[in-house]
Each structure stands twice: as C-alpha cells, then as structure tokens.
Amino acid sequence: MVDTFNLPDVGEGLTEAEVVSWRVAVGDTVAVNDIVVEIETAKSLVELPVPFAGEVRELVVAEGETVEVGSPLIRIRAEGAGDDEDDEDDGAESATSAAGAGPGDGAGEPTSAAAASSSGSSAGSSAGSSAGASSDSGALIGSGPKADAPRRRPRTRHADLGLVDDSDLPPMPAPAGAPAGAAGQPRHGRDLAEMVAKASPPVRALAKRLGVAVWELVGSGREGQVTRDDVERRAQQKKAAPGEIPAEPTTPPEPTFNGKLRPEAEREERITVRGVRKATAANVTDMAQNVPHVSVFKEIDVSRTMEVRAALRQDPSYEGLSVSPMLFAAKAIIWAARRNPQINSSWHESHYVLKNYVNLGIAAATPRGLVVPVIHEAQTFSTRGLAAAITQLTVDAREGRTTPAEMQGGTLSITNIGPLGLDGGTPILPPGQSAIVALGQVRKKPWVVDGQVVPRDVMTIGGSFDHRLIDGEHAGRFITDVGSVLEEPGLLID
Amino acid sequence: MDGGRNQSATGEEHAVQPIQLLAPDGTLTEDETYTPYVEALDESTLRDLYRSMVVERRVDAEATSLQRQGQLALWVQALGQEGAQAGTVTALRETDMIFPTYREHVMALHRGITPQQLLTQFRATAHSGWRPQDHRFNTYGIVLASQMLHATGWAMGAQRDAAAGDEAAREELVLACFGDGASSQGDVHESMVFASSYELPVLFFVQNNQWAISVPATTQSRGPLADRAAGYGFEGVRVDGNDVLASYAVAARMAEQVRGGGPKLIESVTYRMGAHTTADDPTKYRTADEVEEWGAKDPVARYSLWLRGRGLIDDAFVDAVEAEAKDLAADLRRSIHELTPVTLEENFDTVYAEPHRQIEVEKAWLRDYEAGFAEDSAAGGKGDA
Numbered sequence: 064m065v066d067t068f069n070l071p072d073v074g075e076g077l078t079e080a081e082v083v084s085w086r087v088a089v090g091d092t093v094a095v096n097d098i099v100v101e102i103e104t105a106k107s108l109v110e111l112p113v114p115f116a117g118e119v120r121e122l123v124v125a126e127g128e129t130v131e132v133g134s135p136l137i138r139i140r141a142e143g144a145g146d147d148e149d150d151e152d153d154g155a156e157s158a159t160s161a162a163g164a165g166p167g168d169g170a171g172e173p174t175s176a177a178a179a180s181s182s183g184s185s186a187g188s189s190a191g192s193s194a195g196a197s198s199d200s201g202a203l204i205g206s207g208p209k210a211d212a213p214r215r216r217p218r219t220r221h222a223d224l225g226l227v228d229d230s231d232l233p234p235m236p237a238p239a240g241a242p243a244g245a246a247g248q249p250r251h252g253r254d255l256a257e258m259v260a261k262a263s264p265p266v267r268a269l270a271k272r273l274g275v276a277v278w279e280l281v282g283s284g285r286e287g288q289v290t291r292d293d294v295e296r297r298a299q300q301k302k303a304a305p306g307e308i309p310a311e312p313t314t315p316p317e318p319t320f321n322g323k324l325r326p327e328a329e330r331e332e333r334i335t336v337r338g339v340r341k342a343t344a345a346n347v348t349d350m351a352q353n354v355p356h357v358s359v360f361k362e363i364d365v366s367r368t369m370e371v372r373a374a375l376r377q378d379p380s381y382e383g384l385s386v387s388p389m390l391f392a393a394k395a396i397i398w399a400a401r402r403n404p405q406i407n408s409s410w411h412e413s414h415y416v417l418k419n420y421v422n423l424g425i426a427a428a429t430p431r432g433l434v435v436p437v438i439h440e441a442q443t444f445s446t447r448g449l450a451a452a453i454t455q456l457t458v459d460a461r462e463g464r465t466t467p468a469e470m471q472g473g474t475l476s477i478t479n480i481g482p483l484g485l486d487g488g489t490p491i492l493p494p495g496q497s498a499i500v501a502l503g504q505v506r507k508k509p510w511v512v513d514g515q516v517v518p519r520d521v522m523t524i525g526g527s528f529d530h531r532l533i534d535g536e537h538a539g540r541f542i543t544d545v546g547s548v549l550e551e552p553g554l555l556i557d
Numbered sequence: 558m559d560g561g562r563n564q565s566a567t568g569e570e571h572a573v574q575p576i577q578l579l580a581p582d583g584t585l586t587e588d589e590t591y592t593p594y595v596e597a598l599d600e601s602t603l604r605d606l607y608r609s610m611v612v613e614r615r616v617d618a619e620a621t622s623l624q625r626q627g628q629l630a631l632w633v634q635a636l637g638q639e640g641a642q643a644g645t646v647t648a649l650r651e652t653d654m655i656f657p658t659y660r661e662h663v664m665a666l667h668r669g670i671t672p673q674q675l676l677t678q679f680r681a682t683a684h685s686g687w688r689p690q691d692h693r694f695n696t697y698g699i700v701l702a703s704q705m706l707h708a709t710g711w712a713m714g715a716q717r718d719a720a721a722g723d724e725a726a727r728e729e730l731v732l733a734c735f736g737d738g739a740s741s742q743g744d745v746h747e748s749m750v751f752a753s754s755y756e757l758p759v760l761f762f763v764q765n766n767q768w769a770i771s772v773p774a775t776t777q778s779r780g781p782l783a784d785r786a787a788g789y790g791f792e793g794v795r796v797d798g799n800d801v802l803a804s805y806a807v808a809a810r811m812a813e814q815v816r817g818g819g820p821k822l823i824e825s826v827t828y829r830m831g832a833h834t835t836a837d838d839p840t841k842y843r844t845a846d847e848v849e850e851w852g853a854k855d856p857v858a859r860y861s862l863w864l865r866g867r868g869l870i871d872d873a874f875v876d877a878v879e880a881e882a883k884d885l886a887a888d889l890r891r892s893i894h895e896l897t898p899v900t901l902e903e904n905f906d907t908v909y910a911e912p913h914r915q916i917e918v919e920k921a922w923l924r925d926y927e928a929g930f931a932e933d934s935a936a937g938g939k940g941d942a
Contacts, residue, residue: 068626069627071625071626071627072627072630073624073625073627073836074835075631075836095890096618096619096622106836106837106838107837107838107840108838108840109625109838110625111626112622112625112626113626114623114626
C-alpha cells in the first residue's frame with residue numbers, strides 16, 4: 064500500500080507553502096517522524112516529519128514549487144507491502160476524497176467528499192482549499208483539523224417549538240386577542256419563542272402588560288431587537304383590529320447552490336482603488352462633471368475600406384502589422400480634422416485652442432485597466448507608418464509597457480468598441496480633449512445599393528464632443544467626413 | 558543571595574540570582590533553607606521526578622510531529638520547562654487546585670490527565686479533554702492571564718468554605734500559573750491585589766521562559782518579576798526553573814506558608830527551547846547562540862547526572878522510562894484518530910454545575926433544529942441539484 068502525505072496547515076490558517084528542500088530521495092527508507100522536507104510558509108521555515116514508515120516512492124512536488132495545503136507532497140510505500148498499481152491508485156484516491164471532507168464527516172467516503180464540494184467543483188479541485196483531517200480511515204492525510212464543512216442542505220421545516228415541558232411553571236396570562244395561529248400552538252412553545260425573540264427584559268415586561276406576544280413581532284431595533292415602539296405599535300393594531308391574524312413568519316427563500324453568484328467568491332469583496340483604476344475614476348469624474356458632452360452616430364457602408372484592407376494585408380510591406388478598420392479610421396479622422404479644425408481643439412474657459420497637428424489617442428483595454436497611449440504628430444505618418452505605430456502602441460499597452468509620456472498630450476482620440484461586439488456608445492472625453500470617436504463593429508448587414516438590398520460591410524461610427532465649442536453641426540460634419548473616407552477610401556489619395 | 562549583576566542577553570541582568578541547588582554539571586549545593594526539603598524526598602519520588610520529565614518530553618515531541626503532519630491545529634511545546642513544572646507540581650497535594658496556562662503539560666500528566674486528553678483541545682475536538690474536578694486541574698486557559706482571576710476567585714471560594722466549617726478547604730492551596738508575557742496583563746494585577754487583600758491561599762507561579770512570543774522578558778519587566786510581589790505585600794522568590802530539585806524545594810516551602818496564610822509568588826527562571834507555538838518561528842527573533850547556551854542548562858540532563866551519581870538510577874531504569882515514553886507516544890499516534898468531536902449537546906451539559914432551565918430549553922431547540930436536517934437526508938437527498 065502506498066501512503067500519501069499531503070501538505071498540512073502547519074500554522075494557523077495558512078493556505079500554501081513552498082517546498083524549499085527535500086531531505087530524502089526516491090528509494091530511501093524512512094521511519095515515522097523522520098524529517099523529509101523543509102517548507103516555507105508565509106510565517107516560517109518548517110521541517111516536516113513524515114507520518115509513515117517505508118520506502119519513498121515519489122516526491123510529488125519539486126523544490127521551489129509552491130503548493131496549496133492539502134496537496135500531495137510525498138508517497139511512501141509501507142514496508143513489506145505489495146507494489147502493484149492498484150495499491151497506488153487506492154492511496155491516491157483516499158487522499159483525494161478524504162481531503163474534500165471535514166473531520167467527523169465520514170472522511171474518505173466519496174459521497175461525503177462530493178457533498179462537501181457541491182458548489183460545482185470536483186472533489187479533486189476542492190482538495191486544496193477545503194482539506195480536512197480524516198478521522199476514521201486511519202490514514203494521515205496531512206491537513207490540519209478544520210471546522211466542519213458548512214452545511215448546505217436546506218432546512219425542511221422550522222424547529223418545532225413545542226418541545227419543552229414547562230408544566231411545572233405557572234400558566235402565563237393568555238395575550239389579549241391571541242392570534243388564532245397560536246391556538247393550535249402548545250403554550251410552552253410560545254414560551255420558548257419568547258425566549259428566542261430578541262427583546263430586553265423591560266420590553267418583555269411591557270409586552271406582557273399590553274398582552275402582546277413578543278415572538279409575533281419583527282424587531283425594528285438593532286440586530287432585529289424588538290423595541291418598545293414595536294410592542295406599542297402592535298398593541299395599537301390589536302386594539303384597532305381585534306382578532307386579526309398575524310402572518311406566519313415567512314420562510315426566507317432557500318438559497319440556490321450556496322446562495323452566491325460566484326460560489327467560489329466571498330459574498331462581498333472590498334477592492335482598494337489604486338493605479339489605473341484610480342486615475343481613470345478621477346479623470347472620468349472630472350470630465351463628466353465639468354464638460355457638457357454631446358454625441359452623434361452614423362451608420363456607414365465600409366465595404367470598400369474592407370477591400371483595401373484585404374489588399375494591404377497581402378502587401379508584404381505590411382507584414383506583421385495590424386491592418387485593422389481602426390487604421391483606416393485613424394487616417395479618416397486625421398483627414399476629417401483637417402477639414403473641421405473646431406474638432407481638434409481644447410477648451411480653456413476664456414479661449415479655446417485649435418491644434419494644427421493631431422496627437423491621436425487610442426484607448427486600449429489592458430490588464431491594468433484602460434489606458435490611452437498617444438501617437439504624436441499623427442498627421443505626419445504614412446498609412447504604413449501609422450499601421451506600425453498603432454501595432455507597436457497596442458502591443459506596449461497590452462503588455463503594460465506604455466510609459467506616462469506616451470499617454471500625455473493627446474488632442475483627439477479613438478475608442479475601438481467593435482471588438483466588444485458593440486455598435487455605438489457615448490464615451491467620456493479624455494482630459495484636455497474635445498473629441499473622441501467610437502468605432503463600432505464591422506458586420507454584414509442588408510444595405511440598399513442602387514435600389515437593391517445587398518449584403519454590405521456596415522459599421523456605426525460616432526463619438527462624444529465638448530459641446531461648449533463643438534456644436535451639433537461641427538460634430539455632424541466631422542463624423543460625416545470620417546464616414547465619407549471610410550465609405551470611399553479613395554478620398555485619402557491626395 | 559548576592560547582589561551582583563550578571564549581564565546576558567536573556568534577562569539575567571536582574572540583580573537577584575535565582576535559587577539553585579543543582580548546577581548544570583549535576584553537582585548539588587547545600588542551602589540552609591531549601592536542602593532539607595530535598596533531603597526529605599524518598600527515592601521513588603526522586604525517580605518519579607525524572608520519569609515525569611522524560612515522558613512528557615517524548616509526548617511533547619510526538620505532539621509536535623502530529624501537528625506538523627496535520628493532525629493537530631496547534632501545539633504548544635513545553636520543551637525546556639519540564640524541571641520547573643515537575644518540581645512545582647510534586648510539591649503540591651493532589652487536592653490542591655491548579656489553574657494552568659496552556660503549557661503545563663508535565664503538571665497535567667502528573668495529575669493523571671492522559672496524553673490523548675491533553676491533545677483533545679489542540680485537535681479542536683472539544684474545548685477541553687478533561688473535567689477540571691476529576692484532576693483538580695482546570696481547563697487550559699488560552700486567553701492570556703484569564704486563569705489568574707479564576708484562581709483567585711477559586712481561592713476566595715475556598716476561604717468562604719473554610720469559614721463555613723469545611724475543614725478540607727481550610728487546608729486548600731490554589732496554584733495560579735502564568736508566564737512572563739501574561740505578567741503584563743491587568744488580570745495578573747487584579748488577581749494579586751485581591752489575593753493579598755483577602756489573604757487568599759494562592760501560590761502564584763510564573764514561568765519566566767524569557768520570551769513572550771518575540772518580546773524578551775527584559776522588555777516586559779526591567780526588574781525581576783519576583784520583586785513585583787513586594788508591591789502587593791507578599792513574598793516573591795526567584796528559583797532556577799531548570800533545577801527540578803530547587804523548583805521542588807521552593808514550591809514546597811512556599812506552599813507551607815500559603816496554606817492557611819496568604820499568597821506568595823514564585824518566579825521560575827527557565828527557557829522555552831522550542832517555538833512559542835507551532836505557528837511561531839523563533840529563529841526570527843533570537844539567536845542560535847542563546848538557545849545553545851540554555852541547552853547546556855537542560856533540566857533533564859543535569860538531574861540525570863545527579864541521579865546516576867547518587868546511584869538512584871541506572872541504564873536499565875533509563876531504558877525502561879524511554880520505552881514507557883515511546884509506547885505512550887505510539888499509543889498517542891494510534892489513538893489520535895479516535896478522538897471524536899464533542900457534540901453540541903454535550904457542550905450544553907457543561908455550562909452550569911446544576912440543571913438549568915434556559916440551557917435545557919436551548920438544548921431541546923438545538924436537538925430539534927438538528928433533526929430538521931436529518932429528515933431532509935432521509936427524504937432521499939432531494940437537494941437543489
């Protein structure tokens with residue numbers, strides 16, 4: 064038989080540890096309590112004594128590797144035991160299933176292991192986090208005793224309160240206008256409920272005096288305490304409507320699964336706002352509060368652009384470069400900005416500044432959050448140069464290498480929401496800019512060409528503008544110009 | 558006692574040298590006050606002192622391994638403090654009530670608590686593995702210094718029993734154990750104030766093992782802890798806790814005076830050779846040199862030397878004790894799995910000494926509540942799949 068020693072929780076509530084060094088090798092013979100491995104936990108370096116005697120069959124975890132509590136560390140073949148594969152399988156299985164159950168849970172029985180991991184994860188995958196000690200199998204599974212696994216079985220009924228023999232006690236005065244529901248309820252049951260109800264002695268005394276059953280009340284006080292007001296209100300109600308039957312206390316809805324959206328997560332998670340998220344929050348709050356935004360949209364046929372794109376993709380000089388609809392949109396935006404100077408500008412209360420250059424910001428979703436790197440002097444780039452710049456910038460942004468300088472000085476921005484499957488949106492302007500263009504998804508749609516409905520590549524473009532200096536007319540003309548170029552990329556040929 | 562200063566890293570700059578009879582090299586010195594107590598000990602008691610230290614040390618090591626193997630949530634080693642505990646508990650009567658911290662394993666075993674019972678709490682299967690009255694040994698006090706108030710309160714009860722004519726209570730002594738770390742707790746102050754005011758039969762026993770987790774004893778107290786007794790108006794004595802004979806003699810003398818008299822304090826100067834608990838890493842705050850220095854003062858080694866020199870023990874005896882300890886450890890390893898968690902109902906039964914109506918009500922309610930789940934599973938496991 065092969066025994067498996069799993070990583071125990073050697074501290075108080077540790078979840079993982081790194082294997083620092085093995086003191087034994089495969090083939091060595093060990094005795095119970097021989098030190099076999101040194102591990103490093105969040106707290107300390109710890110030498111682990113092995114709970115089995117025999118021959119080392121396998122060191123499961125390599126030095127330097129970090130594993131979760133409950134994961135197998137080492138397998139030992141008992142002295143004089145057979146060595147067939149079945150034995151080994153049995154050992155591994157018992158370790159896995161036992162790890163899923165808590166002490167006293169019938170650890171080692173596959174059913175209880177499955178019950179303990181009813182949240183949907185397999186017994187194997189839950190082994191690390193919900194490891195418990197086997198209490199009856201005799202196998203040391205190496206994961207400290209834990210609290211019982213939380214019960215997930217639904218309650219089928221409320222506790223019957225008519226349990227306590229209190230016949231030795233003097234009868235309690237029947238509450239005036241006692242609820243009919245209480246008629247069938249044994250007297251002592253109510254008595255118990257009164258004990259369970261949360262009410263201070265003076266409130267209980269008041270309730271008694273007014274003939275109100277404390278247990279009927281839903282406490283409005285702190286932590287559901289029944290207050291003086293609750294009692295008086297109930298007394299008033301009873302006076303107004305004698306014989307009224309209070310509703311049975313309703314059963315709270317049974318939680319589905321473990322009652323969480325994501326079974327593995329905490330009920331609520333508190334996430335500290337920092338870094339990109341913090342900067343984003345500050346920027347959008349400032350802009351949303353201080354800049355009156357206006358948005359416009361336009362649906363356009365970009366089939367010709369897609370043809371050009373297909374052609375460029377075949378062009379060896381574009382090899383390795385991203386030839387996306389965004390490249391053409393960028394070219395179109397630069398072209399349109401030349402014709403609509405008001406768009407490429409910044410507002411300064413007493414004046415506004417028209418920019419005779421385009422520092423094109425490109426909003427990019429990165430693992431760190433939203434960043435808007437900038438292609439400076441974008442108007443000077445050839446189409447290929449722009450493709451190279453966009454490619455480089457997106458790669459840098461995704462890998463988190465965008466430098467702060469690369470995010471400064473934008474005059475006009477693009478946000479590409481097409482990859483998200485979206486058509487339109489109303490983005491918030493980046494600080495210091497007056498226009499941001501949103502690019503929707505390119506998709507085949509029925510389109511009327513020369514009186515015929517034909518499938519065409521269609522895209523919605525739009526965006527948000529600083530309404531203080533960009534009127535609807537400005538925004539409209541600009542978006543229409545951008546659309547014209549995307550509909551007829553030949554316009555780009557100067 | 559001389560007033561010379563002996564500077565070292567571990568608290569011995571305190572002016573008063575602890576009382577020592579047995580030196581680390583196994584030589585016994587004469588002391589006018591304390592030697593008579595040792596001379597009065599019979600041979601079997603002298604051998605039992607050795608046995609209780611060695612057996613506990615083996616159990617302690619097994620428990621540490623079991624924790625490292627995931628069988629205990631926590632373990633608290635007594636390694637290095639066996640002499641202090643064995644000497645002191647031997648000086649008491651079996652009827653004296655002991656209020657331990659969570660490290661008095663030698664005392665617990667001496668009072669007939671089994672290793673399995675000792676580990677119960679550390680395996681988290683029950684709040685305590687024994688009933689205090691069965692062994693005149695209270696449950697382990699995990700909350701630092703809480704046991705001090707219990708001890709003083711117990712002694713107040715004994716005093717009242719005595720006043721009511723209970724002869725046994727007149728002779729009763731209460732041992733209040735604490736550590737150098739707990740000495741900074743307010744509870745210790747309060748317990749000493751009350752013990753002094755009411756002249757209660759409390760023997761305060763602080764094992765100064767030099768480290769309160771990572772805080773050195775010299776930070777906790779600039780002077781000897783024993784000196785604090787003077788502030789409360791009773792006597793305090795420092796003893797070498799690694800000297801089991803001095804520990805016995807000092808406790809025996811103090812106990813005589815406490816019985817029917819007032820409180821006394823013993824500061825037992827010893828050293829925690831292991832970690833504070835298995836969740837602690839002492840290498841982070843103390844040096845290997847320091848540990849080595851104290852290792853040379855080991856209580857078992859020096860006592861063994863002396864016993865052999867006197868011809869009180871031989872190889873056969875030592876081997877027999879080793880074998881006994883080994884068996885006990887092996888039994889412990891086998892039986893650890895048999896510890897079953899205490900039922901919630903049992904918890905209700907140990908809240909009050911006498912039947913209590915509210916507890917009965919709540920117990921009945923719980924029984925019914927639990928039964929609600931049983932019905933569900935009997936219904937064919939109709940879970941929400």
